[in-house]
Amino acid sequence: MTATIPSAAGGAAARVHTSPAADPLDGPLAALAAAPWAAPGGAAAWPATPAPGSISIRAVSCFYGSHLAVADVSLEIPGRAVTAFIGPSGCGKSTLLRSINRMHEFIPGARAHGTIELDGVDLNAKGVDPVAVRSKIGMVFQKPNPFPAMSIRDNVLAGLIIRGERPPRAAADDLVEKSLRRAHLWEEVKDRLKKPGDSLSGGQQQRLCIARAVAVEPHVVLMDEPCSALDPISTLAIEELMRDLARDYTVVVVTHNMAQANRISDVTAFFSLAKAGQPGRLVESGPTADLFTAPQVAATRDYIEGRFG
Amino acid sequence: MAPVLAAPKPALPPTGDTPGGGGAGERAFSWGVRSAAIAVAAILVGVLAFLTIRGGPSMFAGAGDLPARATSFFQLAGPLAFGSLWVAAIALAFATLPAVGVALAATVYAPSPRFGRFLGAVLDLLAAVPSVVFGLWGLMVLAPLMTPVYGWLHDHLAFLPFFSGEPSVTGRTALTAGMVVGVMILPIMAAICRESFALTPPALMEAATALGATRWEMVRTAVLPTARSGIVAGGMLALGRALGETMAVAMVLSATPFLISFNVISPENPATIAAFIASAFPESAGRQVDALIGLGLVLFAISLLASIAGRRVARKAVAR
Numbered sequence: 001m002t003a004t005i006p007s008a009a010g011g012a013a014a015r016v017h018t019s020p021a022a023d024p025l026d027g028p029l030a031a032l033a034a035a036p037w038a039a040p041g042g043a044a045a046w047p048a049t050p051a052p053g054s055i056s057i058r059a060v061s062c063f064y065g066s067h068l069a070v071a072d073v074s075l076e077i078p079g080r081a082v083t084a085f086i087g088p089s090g091c092g093k094s095t096l097l098r099s100i101n102r103m104h105e106f107i108p109g110a111r112a113h114g115t116i117e118l119d120g121v122d123l124n125a126k127g128v129d130p131v132a133v134r135s136k137i138g139m140v141f142q143k144p145n146p147f148p149a150m151s152i153r154d155n156v157l158a159g160l161i162i163r164g165e166r167p168p169r170a171a172a173d174d175l176v177e178k179s180l181r182r183a184h185l186w187e188e189v190k191d192r193l194k195k196p197g198d199s200l201s202g203g204q205q206q207r208l209c210i211a212r213a214v215a216v217e218p219h220v221v222l223m224d225e226p227c228s229a230l231d232p233i234s235t236l237a238i239e240e241l242m243r244d245l246a247r248d249y250t251v252v253v254v255t256h257n258m259a260q261a262n263r264i265s266d267v268t269a270f271f272s273l274a275k276a277g278q279p280g281r282l283v284e285s286g287p288t289a290d291l292f293t294a295p296q297v298a299a300t301r302d303y304i305e306g307r308f309g
Numbered sequence: 310m311a312p313v314l315a316a317p318k319p320a321l322p323p324t325g326d327t328p329g330g331g332g333a334g335e336r337a338f339s340w341g342v343r344s345a346a347i348a349v350a351a352i353l354v355g356v357l358a359f360l361t362i363r364g365g366p367s368m369f370a371g372a373g374d375l376p377a378r379a380t381s382f383f384q385l386a387g388p389l390a391f392g393s394l395w396v397a398a399i400a401l402a403f404a405t406l407p408a409v410g411v412a413l414a415a416t417v418y419a420p421s422p423r424f425g426r427f428l429g430a431v432l433d434l435l436a437a438v439p440s441v442v443f444g445l446w447g448l449m450v451l452a453p454l455m456t457p458v459y460g461w462l463h464d465h466l467a468f469l470p471f472f473s474g475e476p477s478v479t480g481r482t483a484l485t486a487g488m489v490v491g492v493m494i495l496p497i498m499a500a501i502c503r504e505s506f507a508l509t510p511p512a513l514m515e516a517a518t519a520l521g522a523t524r525w526e527m528v529r530t531a532v533l534p535t536a537r538s539g540i541v542a543g544g545m546l547a548l549g550r551a552l553g554e555t556m557a558v559a560m561v562l563s564a565t566p567f568l569i570s571f572n573v574i575s576p577e578n579p580a581t582i583a584a585f586i587a588s589a590f591p592e593s594a595g596r597q598v599d600a601l602i603g604l605g606l607v608l609f610a611i612s613l614l615a616s617i618a619g620r621r622v623a624r625k626a627v628a629r
Contacts, residue, residue, distance in 0.1 A: 135521030145512035
């Protein structure tokens with residue numbers, strides 16, 4: 001098993017740095033970011049200027065108790081691009097994704113060894129608060145999970161409400177509109193922001209969750225099979241959105257849908273496991289176009305051609 | 310026949326018009342289940358009938374026919390109803406936060422599932438302590454322990470109506486009684502809170518955590534709003550239990566009839582209905598006993614209202 005570190009992150013970047021500050025709302029939002037309530041504890045650990053948000057995974061192994069779920073993964077995730085994790089069920093791609101923003105600590109007995117860096121900052125170093133890590137690395141889940149007791153508006157502001165922050169009304173309105181526009185949801189919900197978050201359709205709920213994730217201005221958005229509970233039309237909307245998000249954020253998406261990975265990602269990492277119960281490993285990674293047309297490893301070729309046994 | 314077949318099947322066949330097609334065992338089981346259901350309703354109707362027939366007329370009884378030399382039924386019942394609600398309110402005030410806290414500790418804050426189960430077992434043990442034991446504990450341990458505290462409260466907070474007037478030297482006050490009842494209703498409240506916390510969708514807890522919430526912020530955003538109705542329902546059921554608590558209150562509370570007072574540290578305290586019935590019963594005869602039964606009817610009505618309110622809130626929670 002060889003792990004090919006992508007050497008062509010530049011190729012990915014060429015596709016994404018195309019429209020800087022096209023949005024007129026960038027101004028107010030930048031002012032928001034400078035407001036004291038917009039800077040959660042620990043933010044000082046990261047550069048204040050918009051960072052490229054590149055992630056470096058080095059020799060990471062994930063355990064559930066004594067069970068080794070993911071073995072020795074090293075992978076460079078380029079900033080402001082879409083990276084897709086693909087592979088069969090149980091290969092540990094979701095586990096690895098969760099260890100990036102330390103959500104695996106939610107599961108009793110789960111732990112990760114190795115180094116994960118965001119823009120050179122070791123996320124697991126002593127003194128780094130997982131809460132601060134999660135406010136820099138947002139997450140969108142398989143099943144849309146808006147807060148049912150909150151309105152659509154409050155769901156977008158949830159990241160601030162959670163921390164007990166009360167931004168000025170006008171600033172909050174701007175943030176709500178900006179985030180919903182980013183999530184391609186504004187036009188559909190602008191007249192019913194007071195309605196409960198779970199009154200939307202599944203696809204709209206998922207975009208609301210994306211708006212909620214980007215409202216806290218993370219550097220990275222992790223997506224754990226974000227379309228697997230959605231119909232094809234909603235899926236298409238989310239796919240377009242993911243491409244769009246990569247202009248401002250690093251997007252890492254776990255997907256079972258090979259065609260989707262091919263459509264939306266700049267870099268693809270293929271994970272697999274020898275057999276059930278064995279740890280998942282990174283088989284191959286590289287620019288998506290290369291990986292899908294000229295895979296270096298036989299297992300990758302078999303999998304993307306649907307011949308995986 | 311066709312439209313009948315096309316109709317959606319009910320989850321369970323209605324028991325009334327389907328014979329079930331079983332043998333003697335099936336019929337015996339069906340009969341047993343039905344008679345148990347009927348018996349419960351019959352007992353409730355019977356108790357209500359007894360209370361109304363024996364106790365109802367005493368509501369119009371005059372002096373001589375009432376215990377504690379009362380001149381009218383409502384002169385007796387009003388302050389007692391107040392006392393019951395007052396002690397129950399103090400109990401709820403003391404029990405709510407610890408109950409929610411213990412329930413959180415047993416669910417979201419538990420370092421391991423084993424710890425959660427251990428805490429649950431401790432609560433069940435607390436629920437198994439007999440009422441009379443709590444009474445003894447309140448009388449002999451808590452009351453003397455609280456006496457200096459009451460002195461302090463009076464010295465520093467006498468401007469509040471709760472702590473004005475000379476404090477009790479025995480500690481057998483409404484506050485002590487409320488605390489004892491609070492400890493008694495803690496297990497039932499904690500158990501209901503624990504169940505509603507455990508029902509929080511993990512997806513919501515993940516959503517809050519992934520937004521950078523600390524544990525407490527996650528609880529406040531994801532757990533408490535979903536469990537709010539459960540907490541209220543638990544409080545209502547606990548209130549029902551607190552209203553009916555007899556033995557511990559009768560032992561701890563130094564009660565004065567006809568008294569309505571918000572002072573919680575005084576040597577003179579409003580009596581509660583249940584404790585009053587228990588203590589007045591041995592000295593009562595004839596019409597006076599009927600008046601006590603009438604008081605029972607009043608308590609039954611209050612508890613019923615609390616229970617209906619609790620059920621309504623709980624049903625709302627399920628519907629959501």
